[in-house]
Amino acid sequence: MMATRAGSVRGRTDTDGPVQVTCEVLARRREGAYWLLSIAAPTIAERARPGQFVNIAVEAPGTLLRRPFSIARVSKRGMAAGTVEVVFDAHGPGTAWLTSVDVHDVVDVVGPLGTPFPIPQRKVSCLLIGGGYGVAPLFFLADELTRKGLRVDMIVGAASQDRILNAIEAKRLTASVTFTTDDGSYGVHGRVTDAFDEVVDRCGSGVVYACGPNPMLRAVSERCRERSIPVQVAVEEHMACGIGVCFTCTLPLRQKDGSVRMKRACLDGPVFNGGRIAWEETRFEVGPPIVVDDDEEELPEPPRPTDADVWGDA
Amino acid sequence: MSEVRRIERTDAQAPRGAEGPPQPAVDLTTDLAGVALDNPILTASGCFAAGAEMDRFYDVTELGAIVVKSVTPEPREGLPTPRMAETPSGMLNAIGLQNPGIDAWLEHDLPWLQRKGAKVVASIAGKSVEDFREVARKLRRHAGIVAIEVNLSCPNVDHRGLVFACSARDSSEVITAVRRESDVPILAKLTSDVTDIVAIARAVVDAGADGLTLINTVLGMTIDPETGRPGLYNTYGGLSGPAIRPIAVRNVHQVHQALPEVPILGCGGARTVGDVVQFLRAGASAVSVGTATFVDPFIGPTLIAELTRWLADRDIDRVADLIGTVEPWS
Numbered sequence: 301m302m303a304t305r306a307g308s309v310r311g312r313t314d315t316d317g318p319v320q321v322t323c324e325v326l327a328r329r330r331e332g333a334y335w336l337l338s339i340a341a342p343t344i345a346e347r348a349r350p351g352q353f354v355n356i357a358v359e360a361p362g363t364l365l366r367r368p369f370s371i372a373r374v375s376k377r378g379m380a381a382g383t384v385e386v387v388f389d390a391h392g393p394g395t396a397w398l399t400s401v402d403v404h405d406v407v408d409v410v411g412p413l414g415t416p417f418p419i420p421q422r423k424v425s426c427l428l429i430g431g432g433y434g435v436a437p438l439f440f441l442a443d444e445l446t447r448k449g450l451r452v453d454m455i456v457g458a459a460s461q462d463r464i465l466n467a468i469e470a471k472r473l474t475a476s477v478t479f480t481t482d483d484g485s486y487g488v489h490g491r492v493t494d495a496f497d498e499v500v501d502r503c504g505s506g507v508v509y510a511c512g513p514n515p516m517l518r519a520v521s522e523r524c525r526e527r528s529i530p531v532q533v534a535v536e537e538h539m540a541c542g543i544g545v546c547f548t549c550t551l552p553l554r555q556k557d558g559s560v561r562m563k564r565a566c567l568d569g570p571v572f573n574g575g576r577i578a579w580e581e582t583r584f585e586v587g588p589p590i591v592v593d594d595d596e597e598e599l600p601e602p603p604r605p606t607d608a609d610v611w612g613d614a
Numbered sequence: 615m616s617e618v619r620r621i622e623r624t625d626a627q628a629p630r631g632a633e634g635p636p637q638p639a640v641d642l643t644t645d646l647a648g649v650a651l652d653n654p655i656l657t658a659s660g661c662f663a664a665g666a667e668m669d670r671f672y673d674v675t676e677l678g679a680i681v682v683k684s685v686t687p688e689p690r691e692g693l694p695t696p697r698m699a700e701t702p703s704g705m706l707n708a709i710g711l712q713n714p715g716i717d718a719w720l721e722h723d724l725p726w727l728q729r730k731g732a733k734v735v736a737s738i739a740g741k742s743v744e745d746f747r748e749v750a751r752k753l754r755r756h757a758g759i760v761a762i763e764v765n766l767s768c769p770n771v772d773h774r775g776l777v778f779a780c781s782a783r784d785s786s787e788v789i790t791a792v793r794r795e796s797d798v799p800i801l802a803k804l805t806s807d808v809t810d811i812v813a814i815a816r817a818v819v820d821a822g823a824d825g826l827t828l829i830n831t832v833l834g835m836t837i838d839p840e841t842g843r844p845g846l847y848n849t850y851g852g853l854s855g856p857a858i859r860p861i862a863v864r865n866v867h868q869v870h871q872a873l874p875e876v877p878i879l880g881c882g883g884a885r886t887v888g889d890v891v892q893f894l895r896a897g898a899s900a901v902s903v904g905t906a907t908f909v910d911p912f913i914g915p916t917l918i919a920e921l922t923r924w925l926a927d928r929d930i931d932r933v934a935d936l937i938g939t940v941e942p943w944s
Contacts, residue, residue: 310671312671317670318671318911319671320912357909362703364705365700365909366909410911537695538696538698539698540705540905540908541907543667543671544663544667545668546660546709546908547663547692547709548696548697548698548707550692550712552691562691562692562712567667
């Protein structure tokens with residue numbers, strides 16, 4: 301299965317849809333507690349938008365299926381034009397195998413796949429919330445939002461300081477970053493939701509984007525619902541195909557008529573309106589209980605843009 | 615750096631479709647239960663969705679025919695996740711027949727396939743004989759549908775949830791009902807999880823099946839050693855992929871030996887041109903490719919091109935000449 305020659309591209313020319321490419325590995329290195337893989341895939345780089353993912357063939361013994369990775373960054377211009385970067389954690393045989401590929405090796409990649417983060421149609425302050433290596437696609441998104449002239453703030457959460465992905469990059473790309481760690485080794489001691497209200501109030505956040513473990517996405521979505529803030533989340537689901545045909549990566553989405561439909565994370569997502577996911581019908585547990593300070597008098601909420609305001613009639 | 619630039623130049627060429635270099639003249643046509651196909655490479659039900667999803671990659675009418683995901687009378691949302699567990703050289707799945715239901719399928723999915731000019735094998739499923747009858751009736755007189763594949767690996771609610779395909783009587787009842795309603799050839803898709811596949815095959819053919827699809831997934835289970843939880847929400851699921859290919863080839867061969875006149879669509883773990891040839895030699899008239907699509911979206915056109923070359927390299931003019939050609943050891 302190992303593609304021996306880089307540079308083959310299969311797919312349609314007349315769309316921005318996915319292609320299958322064989323591409324050279326340009327870099328494979330540690331990125332803090334995680335790994336970064338940089339590949340030469342110009343067609344994917346050209347077509348990719350923040351939130352989309354690539355599906356990489358792995359050759360670990362006993363594995364069969366490709367592994368999906370959010371796109372952390374693409375270079376469309378300049379010296380490094382045509383490169384695509386992904387960040388991952390080596391937590392299974394497939395990702396462990398990927399830590400062993402060398403520069404100049406050739407990997408087989410399908411992408412870009414899935415839906416991108418929708419970009420606000422009006423001027424609004426954007427809050428990006430990432431957990432663990434889920435921060436990776438938010439860098440790509442921050443770049444795009446900033447280029448559109450929008451304010452970007454970030455909350456970056458991790459279990460501990462060493463599991464915060466690229467703090468320098470987070471600072472470089474944003475107006476402000478708030479770090480949280482579960483063990484208190486860096487930034488706010490707690491979860492991303494513990495910093496949520498303070499950041500939203502300070503930054504006047506009008507929309508939220510989140511990527512990370514599903515329980516975190518659930519907690520963030522519920523927090524956004526309480527504050528009536530539109531929220532888009534990029535979910536992580538086990539996938540067999542990544543291309544919309546196997547129906548294994550589904551999650552329940554509430555429709556406008558109130559019914560709940562199982563939607564494919566690889567085709568209808570991975571980016572979903574967090575307010576539409578029927579979290580209570582999923583197996584994702586909520587994080588620690590939200591502490592409400594009863595003493596404080598409730599301030600009237602400033603007017604917030606609605607989903608329709610920000611994304612159009614999505 | 616020069617190496618990198620060279621690659622970028624190659625990569626910057628316009629992406630090409632699945633056509634590749636010119637192919638030698640080999641006759642790939644095959645006849646499956648009276649359905650004339652341009653080539654013997656089909657999709658496996660449940661591994662190609664409704665067809666349109668894959669057309670993002672290539673023109674799906676290049677395939678011999680498209681076997682769509684099973685359709686039931688009512689829309690079904692399917693099972694909760696996890697629906698998939700990877701296993702050595704295979705995977706388990708328990709999707710729960712998620713599908714839009716026959717009415718929505720006829721309204722949205724079939725018209726797309728008709729506009730494309732695809733040959734469609736409609737896979738139907740149900741939990742009672744009446745379910746199958748209803749779907750088969752609604753599939754009558756629709757252009758583009760060249761055959762019906764009856765997914766008998768569904769629990770029969772009228773018989774303690776026993777899978778239809780495990781019982782010759784239950785399977786026959788379904789096939790009899792579908793045969794009465796249908797105006798196209800019907801293929802009975804059987805499971806290998808039975809004591810005597812030939813007995814079931816004989817029963818469904820007697821009941822009116824024009825051909826057989828062999829085989830469906832093989833029932834399996836995984837358990838997380840740490841948590842003790844099954845890998846699938848449904849506990850049990852269907853094993854697919856290269857892991858089951860030898861089982862599938864054996865079933866095709868066994869049935870072909872017993873019932874040589876009955877057309878067979880081979881299915882189960884085919885991934886390479888060698889696999890396809892194995893199925894053909896065992897007695898299949900065509901081959902469904904399933905799980906391999908998950909790994910390689912272009913597997914269908916790749917196999918068509920490679921089969922052409924494989925035959926040409928061996929001076930075999932017609933793929934049909936390979937069907938049922940197993941050479942005995944003695």
